[in-house]
Amino acid sequence: MKFKTHISVKNLSVWYGRHQALNNISIDIPDKKITAIIGPSGCGKSTLLKSFNRLVELQDGAKVAGEVLVDGEDIYNPKVEVTHLRKKMGLLSQRPQVLPASIYENVAYGLRIHGIKDKRKLDEVVRHYLKESNLWDEVKDRLHSSASKLSIGQQQRLCLARGLAVEPEVILGDEPTSALDPLSAECIEQRLLELKNQYTIVLVTHILRQARRLADHIIFLYLGNLIEHGPAEEVLKNPRYLKTKSYLEGKFIEEPKIDKELNLRGVIYPDNLIAAKLALGDLQFGQILKIIVDYEQAASELPKAIEHEGHKILEVTKLDKNDGAIIVQKHNGGYVI
Ligand SMILES: Nc1ncnc2c1ncn2[C@@H]1O[C@H](COP(=O)(O)OP(=O)(O)O)[C@@H](O)[C@H]1O
Numbered sequence: 001m002k003f004k005t006h007i008s009v010k011n012l013s014v015w016y017g018r019h020q021a022l023n024n025i026s027i028d029i030p031d032k033k034i035t036a037i038i039g040p041s042g043c044g045k046s047t048l049l050k051s052f053n054r055l056v057e058l059q060d061g062a063k064v065a066g067e068v069l070v071d072g073e074d075i076y077n078p079k080v081e082v083t084h085l086r087k088k089m090g091l092l093s094q095r096p097q098v099l100p101a102s103i104y105e106n107v108a109y110g111l112r113i114h115g116i117k118d119k120r121k122l123d124e125v126v127r128h129y130l131k132e133s134n135l136w137d138e139v140k141d142r143l144h145s146s147a148s149k150l151s152i153g154q155q156q157r158l159c160l161a162r163g164l165a166v167e168p169e170v171i172l173g174d175e176p177t178s179a180l181d182p183l184s185a186e187c188i189e190q191r192l193l194e195l196k197n198q199y200t201i202v203l204v205t206h207i208l209r210q211a212r213r214l215a216d217h218i219i220f221l222y223l224g225n226l227i228e229h230g231p232a233e234e235v236l237k238n239p240r241y242l243k244t245k246s247y248l249e250g251k252f253i254e255e256p257k258i259d260k261e262l263n264l265r266g267v268i269y270p271d272n273l274i275a276a277k278l279a280l281g282d283l284q285f286g287q288i289l290k291i292i293v294d295y296e297q298a299a300s301e302l303p304k305a306i307e308h309e310g311h312k313i314l315e316v317t318k319l320d321k322n323d324g325a326i327i328v329q330k331h332n333g334g335y336v337i
């Protein structure tokens, strides 16, 4: 998987009080593409998104561990200026949050706080970004009327214009079309598709059709764990793991019932393959083996080699910073589960 990385997440864990919402997530997000974070409600999608602009730490009792590198720089470094970071990582939330001001002032706001007063310049910028967000034609004759009088769909486009006016590098969208009517939603989707030439876009969505329409890259989370990620074509059409498959087919996601557990921490390839083959030899067809290994082993040749033996890899997960688990079903002799 070769692409230019814009955001690199390394062993990111987030807790709200004692509840762990994200467990050791490591992932690279490509530059100037649309990455969709998918997964059932409560699996940590918004938490992951909000960790990219440090909004997550504003939640009560939130604790963050790990690193998030943006352009190679760890945003959790105490030296990082949070205001600057949030300007760089524009957020479009679920419900549009317009400022209680005119349409014009909503877009001009970001420039005014940066000290730009020149009216000609402001007029030009306001017009430019209202056009960029496909709102100009609808509001050009009432720029100075209140933003809150706009429809929800128009308000969301106004928020997009306001976000773009501060020239972010990344657009973070947390289900940005979920409160909108279908036409307004389509309008936002269309803009995002056009904007990805200029910006890296990370989009949380629980609408699979939307992920299929927009995403170049997919991250599938389940209960705070990263289950699968990769090019949208591969993950959506040909998922590797059982949980992803169940989710995409709208089936109930079950934890596999483990018949035997094998601890191979510290055992390297190909010795761990031999041990795994012996353990699988003792199982019945269709039974499930969980192999605990050092994470590098889980992430490299071992699962492929086991699959090559004809067995089925159901899941590869990260247990903590160093350990991983491979969940494998003994070759089931033609019986498909
Ligand atoms: N501020 C918070 N305080 C306590 N728990 C939270 C908070 N925000 C989210 N959670 C919990 O963390 C988990 C992940 O939440 P979230 O990231 O919002 O999931 P998603 O966006 O996938 O629905 C959920 O179990 C949720 O209840």
Ligand SMILES: [Mg+2]
Residues within 6 Å of the ligand: 045, 046, 047, 204
């Ligand atoms: Mg959410």
